[in-house]
Every structure is written in C-alpha cells, then in structure tokens.
Amino acid sequence: MDLQHWLGRATRAIQDWADTFGPYEPHPSLQVDDRQFAAAFEEFTGRLKDNYPFFHPHYAGQMLKPPHPAAVVGHLTAMLINPNNHALDGGPATAAMEREAVARLAAMFGYDTHLGHLTTSGTIANLEALFVARELHPGRGVAHSADAHYTHGRMCHVLGVASHPVRTDGRGRMDLDALEDVLRTGEVGTVVLTTGTTGLGAVDPVHDVLPIAERYGVRIHVDAAYGGFFTLLAGAEGSEGLAPEPWRAIARCDSVVVDPHKHGLQPYGCGAVLFRDPEVGRFYLHDSPYTYFTSADLHLGEISLECSRAGASAAALWLTFQLLPPTREGLGAVLAAGRRAALRWAELIDASDVLELYQRPELDIVTYFPVLDPPALTAIDAASARILADGMAANPDPVFLSTFRAGRDAFAARHPGIVPDADGARVLRSVLMKPESEHHVDHLHDRLEELARAV
Ligand SMILES: *Cc1c(COP(=O)(O)O)cnc(C)c1O
Numbered sequence: 084m085d086l087q088h089w090l091g092r093a094t095r096a097i098q099d100w101a102d103t104f105g106p107y108e109p110h111p112s113l114q115v116d117d118r119q120f121a122a123a124f125e126e127f128t129g130r131l132k133d134n135y136p137f138f139h140p141h142y143a144g145q146m147l148k149p150p151h152p153a154a155v156v157g158h159l160t161a162m163l164i165n166p167n168n169h170a171l172d173g174g175p176a177t178a179a180m181e182r183e184a185v186a187r188l189a190a191m192f193g194y195d196t197h198l199g200h201l202t203t204s205g206t207i208a209n210l211e212a213l214f215v216a217r218e219l220h221p222g223r224g225v226a227h228s229a230d231a232h233y234t235h236g237r238m239c240h241v242l243g244v245a246s247h248p249v250r251t252d253g254r255g256r257m258d259l260d261a262l263e264d265v266l267r268t269g270e271v272g273t274v275v276l277t278t279g280t281t282g283l284g285a286v287d288p289v290h291d292v293l294p295i296a297e298r299y300g301v302r303i304h305v306d307a308a309y310g311g312f313f314t315l316l317a318g319a320e321g322s323e324g325l326a327p328e329p330w331r332a333i334a335r336c337d338s339v340v341v342d343p344h345k346h347g348l349q350p351y352g353c354g355a356v357l358f359r360d361p362e363v364g365r366f367y368l369h370d371s372p373y374t375y376f377t378s379a380d381l382h383l384g385e386i387s388l389e390c391s392r393a394g395a396s397a398a399a400l401w402l403t404f405q406l407l408p409p410t411r412e413g414l415g416a417v418l419a420a421g422r423r424a425a426l427r428w429a430e431l432i433d434a435s436d437v438l439e440l441y442q443r444p445e446l447d448i449v450t451y452f453p454v455l456d457p458p459a460l461t462a463i464d465a466a467s468a469r470i471l472a473d474g475m476a477a478n479p480d481p482v483f484l485s486t487f488r489a490g491r492d493a494f495a496a497r498h499p500g501i502v503p504d505a506d507g508a509r510v511l512r513s514v515l516m517k518p519e520s521e522h523h524v525d526h527l528h529d530r531l532e533e534l535a536r537a538v
Pocket of ligand 1: 204205209232279280281306307309310342354
C-alpha cells in the first residue's frame with residue numbers, strides 16, 4: 084500500500100467529516116508561519132536521523148521494528164480526531180474498535196469469556212493483572228521465573244507484594260520442582276508464567292503448571308507480552324510450527340498480557356490485558372454499579388487503572404486486524420517467517436566453526452557467541468562486545484545486534500566446557516521479528532562469521 088496516498092486520503096476523510104459541523108476559524112494564537120515551520124521541521128527530521136535502522140533486515144538486534152502502514156494510517160487518521168478511550172463519550176467509535184480488537188485477542192488465546200482492554204504498555208498490562216491477583220489473594224506473594232521480565236519484581240514492589248523468583252532450567256524455563264518448593268510455603272497466591280521470555284524467547288510449560296497451580300489453589304497469570312502472537316503457530320504444520328501444549332493451556336489461565344506493539348505490527352503505546360473471569364471488573368470499581376461491567380455498554384475507563392488512553396491505538400490495531408487478522412494465515416504468516424529465519428540461522432551457526440549457539444531458538448530470538456580457545460567467559464564477553472561494536476561501525480554493510488548477559492551457572496548449564504573465570508558473559512542476541520529476515524539470514528550469518536574471524 085502507498086503510504087503517501089493513504090495519508091492524503093486520511094486527512095481528506097477527517098476534513099470531510101469536520102466540514103459537516105459547519106465552518107470555523109482556528110484561533111490566531113495557534114497559527115504558525117509555514118517558513119518557520121519548514122525550519123523547525125528540517126531540524127526535526129535531521130535529528131531523527133540519529134536512529135538505528137530498525138526497519139532494515141540488517142538490523143537484527145532488539146525487539147524493534149516500524150509499525151505496518153495500515154497501523155500508521157489507522158493511528159494518524161484517528162489521531163486527527165484525538166479520541167480518548169478512557170470513556171465512551173471520549174470516543175465512541177474507537178471504544179467500539181477497542182472492544183472488537185480485544186475480543187479478537189481473547190479468541191486468539193481461546194478465552195470463552197473475557198474482560199480486557201488495551202493499555203499503554205505491557206508493563207501497565209502486567210501491573211493490572213498483578214493488581215487483580217493481589218486483590219484475590221491478599222497477603223500472598225507472586226512467583227515468577229528468574230528469567231521473567233524485570234517488571235514483575237518491580238511491580239510487586241509497587242503493589243507491596245512479595246515476589247519470589249524461581250530458578251530456571253537449562254533452556255530458560257521455570258523449574259517446576261523449584262516452583263513447588265515455593266508453593267509449599269503457602270506464601271504465594273499467583274504464579275506468573277512467561278510464554279516467550281524477553282531475553283531468550285523461552286516458553287514456560289504452562290500446561291504442566293496448571294495442575295500444580297490447581298493443587299495449591301493459586302492463580303496463573305501469563306506474561307505473553309512478547310510471545311503472545313506465537314499462539315498462532317501452535318501446532319502449525321512445517322518447521323515454524325510450535326509444540327501446542329503451552330499455548331493451548333493459556334485458555335485455562337486466569338489472565339494474559341500481550342503487546343500488540345511488539346509482534347502485532349503496532350506503534351508503541353499498545354499493550355493488552357485479558358482476564359478470563361469478567362467479574363474481576365469489580366476490583367476496578369470506583370463509583371459505578373457492578374452490573375455495569377457485564378452490560379453491553381462496557382465503559383473502558385471503568386475497567387482500567389489508566390485514565391486517558393489514545394483511541395488512536397485502538398483504531399490502528401482494529402484497522403490492522405481487518406487486513407492482517409490474528410489468525411494463522413494473517414498475522415501468523417508474519418511470525419512464521421521470523422521463526423523460520425531463526426531456525427535457519429541456528430542451522431548455519433551449528434555448522435559454523437567460528438560461531439556457537441548459546442541456546443537453540445524457541446521462537447525468533449537467536450543467541451550466539453564466538454568460538455574461542457580456551458572458551459573463557461571473560462574472553463567471550465570481550466569478543467561479543469567487540470563484534471557488536473564492529474558490526475555497527477562497519478561501512479559499508481553494517482549489522483546491528485544486541486547482547487544478552489548470561490550468568491555463569493546458566494552458561495555452564497548449556498556449555499559445560501566453558502572456563503568460568505567470571506560471574507557471567509555477554510553473548511550476542513538477534514531478535515528476528517521482521518519477516519524480511521527470512522531472506523537475509525544467510526547474509527547476516529556471513530557477516531557475523533567475518534566479524535567473528537576478525538576478533
Ligand atoms: C516487553 C515485555 C514486557 C514489558 O512490556 P512493555 O510494553 O515494554 O512495557 C513485559 N514482559 C515481557 C515478557 C516483555 O517481553
């Protein structure tokens with residue numbers, strides 16, 4: 084789609100609508116001179132060049148990519164009206180779009196019933212889930228894996244709830260024996276499981292934790308901020324298919340968070356939280372009767388801790404879902420390409436004599452480090468940092484990577500032969516979340532081999 088064309092259509096569509104209310108003049112205090120604007124705009128666009136090329140397949144670093152053009156058009160068009168999804172009268176159209184988009188997310192996770200809404204971020208979405216968890220199990224803490232996003236420990240602190248980090252296994256998943264040890268104390272009311280850790284993309288065994296959680300009478304909250312849309316590949320045919328069990332089990336968990344601004348092609352400012360039991364709406368109650376929450380006219384501000392929220396975010400997600408719905412054939416095809424890219428790169432690294440996988444990719448995150456003799460942690464750390472810097476500085480043909488800090492024990496669990504001369508080491512990390520990566524991994528791999536040989 085031609086972005087310029089659709090942005091022109093967007094401004095005209097909103098102008099046509101505005102015109103139906105009759106003419107008016109903007110106030111002189113708001114007027115800016117075109118020449119002045121041109122100067123400011125030039126400086127502005129100049130400053131924006133101080134960025135990494137997140138859009139380019141040679142950017143294979145952090146979880147970053149531009150939104151889909153449909154999301155851009157949806158966001159900008161609605162933003163010209165600037166609805167506030169805090170309340171229905173702040174923007175009836177985008178509030179309805181939010182409910183529809185959230186219902187699609189709930190269907191993706193297999194929720195029969197749900198109460199949910201968009202949030203500004205995964206952080207706020209998780210905070211809401213932990214807030215409800217605290218209300219349902221007052222005085223009891225939260226267990227999450229040691230590899231869970233740091234927000235869980237921090238938000239437990241905000242909520243005045245004890246957090247219990249649980250050891251992970253050699254693939255970065257929560258260790259179930261360690262979990263049971265914590266649950267046996269009776270001090271935990273909620274277990275947070277991560278389907279797709281931010282660092283490694285590890286998937287906690289949700290299906291195995293469900294019966295344990297039931298036995299101990301604790302809630303399960305799933306943090307799928309990054310990995311949630313991989314649900315679309317659960318049980319899929321082909322190399323990109325994922326073992327379905329953990330993903331299907333999300334349908335039986337109490338709450339789940341997913342970030343459309345990560346794998347849902349959205350601009351930042353779009354997370355989502357879903358509760359399986361709509362009755363938890365009562366914990367958000369301020370001055371509305373409880374029946375409000377199950378009425379058809381759901382008032383989004385009544386079930387959210389945040390007040391003002393961009394209706395434009397809901398508009399962008401809704402419009403994107405009309406074209407690339409959260410189905411295996413829609414958005415699933417986008418995630419499948421990134422996953423195939425990760426698997427292909429893993430194969431190339433396996434066959435390489437200068438690079439080694441830190442851990443086999445579970446989703447679309449590849450972690451690797453240069454092969455050294457002896458394989459000492461200090462040397463691996465220094466060489467990884469050097470490759471990161473050299474890759475970025477290369478001219479022409481730069482590559483942009485990120486690093487992941489692996490602790491000594493975690494490293495040794497995966498690579499018993501390492502020389503543990505430090506308490507950890509950075510390894511290289513590439514999130515292949517752009518489908519274009521699929522056609523560039525061979526090149527990326529060649530570049531990485533060159534960079535690794537040079538150090
Ligand atoms: C990104 C992420 C978060 C935090 O979400 P934000 O949208 O960055 O606030 C929480 N949990 C996981 C697993 C994440 O990947």
